[in-house]
Amino acid sequence: MNIQTPPTLQELAVRSLLRNEAMAMFYLGELPAVLFPEVFKEAFARRHINIVKEMVAVWPFPRLAVGALMETPNLEIYKALLDGVDMELKEEFQHREKNLKVLDLRNVHHTFWNICADEGKSGCSSETLDKKQAVKVFPRYALRQRLRVIADLSLKLSLNKTQAYFLNWVQQRKSSLHFCCIKMKIWSLPFQDIKGILNVFDKEQIAELELHTKWTLLQLRHFAHYFGQMRNLRKLILAPLHMTTFSTIERTRVRETRSVNNFISQFSQFNCLQHLFMSQVHFLRVQMHQILGCLMTRLETLSITNYITSQRDLNFLSCCESLFQLKHLDLRGTVLYSLDLMPLRALLHKVEDTLEILQLEGCRMIDSQLNALLPALGQCSQLTKINLYKNDFSMHILRALLQHTDNWNKIVVEQYPAPLECYELSHVSRERFSQLCSQLMATLRAIRQPKNIAFASKMCQRCAKHCVYTQVTRLCRCWH
Ligand SMILES: [Zn+2]
Incomplete structure (x- = not known):
């Protein structure tokens, strides 16, 4: 039997209040602060435009974060929020205590109620900060004392109605809000x-x-x-x-x-x-x-992808201190063929205690280049993911690489290119692909147990798919 949780007394009171908009508006001034979030949430959901507007203007907490309520943006309710800010700025509200310091319009994941409750508790710290700021009013501080409106912007050639309205509203209030x-x-x-x-x-x-x-x-x-x-x-x-x-x-x-x-x-x-x-x-x-x-x-992430690099750029990697604590290095699609990779090896040595993700897919490296990187790669003990797809490695060097990985205790995802010996006149040989990949897997299993590992062939010229060997062999369409 499905027993629904009965509404709380507070929920019943809020619903009853909102049943009569005129009465709700009349009593807003006497509404205890603790009830504001619940009433606001309900008014927002039921699109009581006038109540939402009025509540923004008299909001009793320093922050109002509405993103969680705006999963499906509605222009009318959005306008009501901004109208509420306008009302707060108006003369007739000047005598009231200004509690609202921040209107946060970002659509980020959080619980509306928690944000309000937490902000209520932390209100005093914000107030202290504002009093400190009021001691000397430099232009910068003056800006910070204004009501802050926070939004994330994704600006494309065609703005949606809400964005267009917001940006127009913003332009008209640039001197009164932050x-x-x-x-x-x-x-x-x-x-x-x-x-x-x-x-x-x-x-x-x-x-x-x-x-x-x-x-x-x-x-x-x-x-x-x-x-x-x-x-x-x-x-x-x-x-x-x-x-x-x-x-x-x-x-x-x-x-x-x-x-x-x-x-x-x-x-x-x-x-x-x-x-x-x-x-x-x-x-x-x-x-x-x-x-x-x-x-x-010092960067955590450096991603330079699909880029035409030079030896000079590469040489700089080994002496750039900003890169010495990298957690994520991504050079996908940056062709390294014909370059001396010793500077990259030196960088890998520098980051061997921090690097978690290494992506060198499509760098078109060859055996001698991977061989140069092996001593450093093997020392990267924090690696959780490595992607070496679309490089030209032989069976011999791939086996040597796997034998260097006993230090990789945290590795979760491993992506390697299928060895060059799998190809016959640039097409994958079905038998050799399965056989050689399974040999590489056996080589690795003798050292450690892989979690999520794959060997992938180059793209098939006929069907544009790849053959992938994981625990099982998945061949391109041409083999079906
Ligand atoms: Zn194919």
Whole structure:
């Protein structure tokens, strides 16, 4: 029998209050603070626009985080939230005590009730901070004393209705509120539009920036000015949407080079950067070492993928202190064939006590290069994942690699290329694939028990699939 938990007395009281909107509005002033979150949640869910608006204006806690309530954004309720802020700013509310310091619109996972309850308890600390700030009112502090509105932004060419409304609302209140964006994603939006937005939001509050743009190298110069002000960036993802190349006209090329150098120099402003991802950033060709040289912090993640690297870039890896505590190194699709990998080996030695994830898929390395890395690879005792797919290794060197892995006590995911001996005229031989992969598996099992291991062939030229050997053999479509 399904017995439903009966509603609590408080829930019944809240529902009863909201049944009559006029009465609820009348009694809001006398509502105990402890009931605000429950009433707000119910009013939000039932889309009582006027009550939501009024409650934001008289919110008794320092913070109102509504993200958990906005899983399916609704423009009307969103407008009500912002109208509530407007009411709070109005004259008739000036005599009231201003409790609300932060309106958090981010759609992040948390429990609405817990946020309110915790904030209620921590209210005094926030108040103390504000009193401290009130001692000397520098422009920066004055900004912080304003009500903060926090949002994450994903800016694409076509904004949805809620975003468009919000950004328009923001522009009109830039002098009275403090706008913060924690995660900003910019997709192919014209720079002029981005400029308007960056002029309103506090650049120092941006912790994560993702750039996917079609800007030219000269447009990059304009962005560099804002980029350098994002001093508290923790995570940066650069992934241009098309290959930006230098002009063939000498004069333009000089200006472009200056623009790129200016952009690179901004990396020295980032005091908190921990995770750096760059994919297909071809305009930085032969200048990656300059970026690494500008870094002020020790990175946890370095991801340089699908990039045309140079020996000079690679040489810099072994002497760049910012990389000496890496947990995650990702060079997928960066062709290392024909380069001397001793600097990479030196880097692996530096990070042997910290590196957890190593991704070298599609680097087109050959036996002698893997051989150079083996002594360092074997010492990486913290590895939980290694991906070496799409490299050209023979049976002999793969066996040697596996024999060097007895130190890998934490490894969970291992991805290796199928040995070159599996191929006959560039096609996978079914029998040899199964036989050789099973031999490699036996080699490894003699040393330790793998958890999640796979050997994969190159992509089949006929069906564009791979043959994969795990505990069982999974062949490409051509064999079915
Ligand atoms: Zn096939």
